Amino acid sequence: MNAMVKAEGVHKSFGQIEVLKGIDLEVAPREVFCLIGPSGSGKSTFLRCINHLEKISAGRLYVDGELVGYRQKGDRLYELKDSEVALKRRDIGMVFQRFNLFPHMTAVENVMEAPVQVKGETRATARARALQLLDQVGLGDKAGNYPSQLSGGQQQRVAIARALAMDPKLMLFDEPTSALDPELVGDVLDVMRQLAEDGMTMVVVTHEMGFAREVGDALVFMDDGVVVESGHPRDVLTNPQHDRTKSFLSKVL
Amino acid sequence: MTADIKKKGPEDAPPPPPAAGAEAIRAVPVRHYGRYVTAVVAIALFGLIVYAFAQGRINWGAIPDYFFDDRIIEGVWKTLLLTALSMTIGIVGGVLLAVMRLSKNPVTSSIAWFYIWFFRGTPVLVQLFVWFNLGLVFEFINLGFYRDEWSDFMTPFLTALLGLGLNEAAYMAEICRAGLLSVDEGQTEASHALGMSHSKTLRRVVIPQAMRVIVPPTGNEVINMLKTTSLVAAVQYSELFRQAQNIGQNSGAPVEMYFLAAAWYLVMTSILSVGQYYLERHYARGSSRTLPPTPLQKIRQSVFSVRRPKGVST
Numbered sequence: 001m002n003a004m005v006k007a008e009g010v011h012k013s014f015g016q017i018e019v020l021k022g023i024d025l026e027v028a029p030r031e032v033f034c035l036i037g038p039s040g041s042g043k044s045t046f047l048r049c050i051n052h053l054e055k056i057s058a059g060r061l062y063v064d065g066e067l068v069g070y071r072q073k074g075d076r077l078y079e080l081k082d083s084e085v086a087l088k089r090r091d092i093g094m095v096f097q098r099f100n101l102f103p104h105m106t107a108v109e110n111v112m113e114a115p116v117q118v119k120g121e122t123r124a125t126a127r128a129r130a131l132q133l134l135d136q137v138g139l140g141d142k143a144g145n146y147p148s149q150l151s152g153g154q155q156q157r158v159a160i161a162r163a164l165a166m167d168p169k170l171m172l173f174d175e176p177t178s179a180l181d182p183e184l185v186g187d188v189l190d191v192m193r194q195l196a197e198d199g200m201t202m203v204v205v206t207h208e209m210g211f212a213r214e215v216g217d218a219l220v221f222m223d224d225g226v227v228v229e230s231g232h233p234r235d236v237l238t239n240p241q242h243d244r245t246k247s248f249l250s251k252v253l
Numbered sequence: 254m255t256a257d258i259k260k261k262g263p264e265d266a267p268p269p270p271p272a273a274g275a276e277a278i279r280a281v282p283v284r285h286y287g288r289y290v291t292a293v294v295a296i297a298l299f300g301l302i303v304y305a306f307a308q309g310r311i312n313w314g315a316i317p318d319y320f321f322d323d324r325i326i327e328g329v330w331k332t333l334l335l336t337a338l339s340m341t342i343g344i345v346g347g348v349l350l351a352v353m354r355l356s357k358n359p360v361t362s363s364i365a366w367f368y369i370w371f372f373r374g375t376p377v378l379v380q381l382f383v384w385f386n387l388g389l390v391f392e393f394i395n396l397g398f399y400r401d402e403w404s405d406f407m408t409p410f411l412t413a414l415l416g417l418g419l420n421e422a423a424y425m426a427e428i429c430r431a432g433l434l435s436v437d438e439g440q441t442e443a444s445h446a447l448g449m450s451h452s453k454t455l456r457r458v459v460i461p462q463a464m465r466v467i468v469p470p471t472g473n474e475v476i477n478m479l480k481t482t483s484l485v486a487a488v489q490y491s492e493l494f495r496q497a498q499n500i501g502q503n504s505g506a507p508v509e510m511y512f513l514a515a516a517w518y519l520v521m522t523s524i525l526s527v528g529q530y531y532l533e534r535h536y537a538r539g540s541s542r543t544l545p546p547t548p549l550q551k552i553r554q555s556v557f558s559v560r561r562p563k564g565v566s567t
Contacts, residue, residue: 089448146538
């Protein structure tokens with residue numbers, strides 16, 4: 001089976017600073033793939049490369065067998081036009097640490113926005129689907145609320161529903177619970193767990209080791225722009241091989 | 254100590270009723286004697302000024318006589334028309350310049366920078382005179398389908414419109430730029446991640462949020478523009494101020510006509526301020542948990558709360 005995400009020697013530099021120093025990894029379809037590591041290790045940057053919010057500097061990055069951001073003809077790479085990049089992003093949902101809901105739209109309008117504007121669905125169809133998705137994340141009664149009237153956990157669940165409205169084949173989570181009060185984390189993780197059970201392919205940057213151990217199918221520990229250790233979450237988290245992994249885990253567990 | 258506090262009271266307050274549960278505080282408020290003094294001084298000064306004007310050699314009766322004079326009404330319409338059209342030019346041009354300045358293309362962004370530098374850096378009155386006298390540079394205007402002598406083409410109205418509109422565009426550009434920059438970058442990212450194009454992101458996500466920052470200063474600009482139109486009296490356009498001046502010279506009541514013009518400007522700016530309030534309220538959607546009440550709602554609320562002590566929320 002083709003990998004959903006495949007990275008071959010991915011580098012990324014911001015000016016002089018090299019943030020990713022050759023990342024190789026594969027995410028299989030229907031897999032929950034967790035990225036852990038200290039802050040500044042490049043895990044969020046790598047996630048943002050997957051839907052081309054950041055351009056990679058070297059290497060190759062494929063999503064569902066296709067190059068991200070480029071087209072290859074012979075030996076030459078051609079940059080994709082903005083509209084082509086946008087077309088590919090439709091299939092990749094993203095959930096941000098700080099939610100990034102549209103504050104001038106209600107919850108249901110947030111979820112409807114992309115299907116109506118990007119896919120050209122009618123407002124009625126999009127609304128019905130949006131309400132169903134809000135129900136699915138446990139917020140059926142908050143459809144008419146603006147983001148400012150929702151708690152952080154509720155906002156993040158709306159953000160997940162918004163991403164799901166485009167029927168993505170891959171979901172990216174960028175520290176989805178890091179900005180939440182501790183008692184709200186559980187609701188968001190429950191939604192993600194349900195999503196995993198439904199067979200969604202997920203790449204999750206997280207500090208929730210419990211979630212990684214219970215739900216994750218694969219885990220990568222990154223530090224300083226390289227993959228230090230990878231394997232099944234249970235193995236890596238309970239029996240880390242590298243010193244850096246050990247010292248990181250001893251601090252967070 | 255308690256006795257001291259009591260002494261300050263004007264008369265003995267009735268003893269607090271035995272409260273059930275939490276006892277409501279009934280303390281004698283602090284007396285602000287300084288406030289009484291300043292209030293009296295302010296009223297006295299205000300009265301003096303009113304008196305001075307009332308007994309001065311001003312024929313106040315002339316103002317109502319001319320207030321709805323045909324020439325004045327025509328001037329009012331021309332002022333409003335000029336305000337509306339030059340603000341339209343200003344806003345459209347401002348948005349364009351703001352987008353140009355934020356563009357990654359160095360040529361367009363420096364052209365926008367230069368435009369703003371020039372038009373903000375020179376007085377609008379000077380710009381008006383330059384437009385008016387540009388016939389010294391261009392003898393003819395030739396647009397292909399339209400050809401005329403410059404002095405015939407550049408009527409007072411066109412001079413006023415171009416002068417005010419192009420100047421305003423420079424100010425609006427800075428306001429729009431600040432507005433666009435005020436929207437969090439995460440909003441653009443979220444929109445792009447959903448597969449929305451640049452223009453859709455700008456139109457559906459960024460601009461509606463930027464409006465909250467853009468609208469209040471734009472309202473100020475409109476009010477400012479309405480008053481600035483009086484400058485174009487200098488280039489022969491017969492808006493409100495020029496009409497008032499003309500009547501004043503012919504009827505021998507120049508000062509009275511200035512007061513009349515001032516009154517009309519006040520009426521118009523007051524109406525605009527009300528409109529601005531509602532516009533700002535509209536764009537506050539989502540940014541605050543509850544919208545501030547409209548003045549009408551406030552009145553209704555206080556009326557109802559007298560009738561029904563519990564108060565109602567609308």
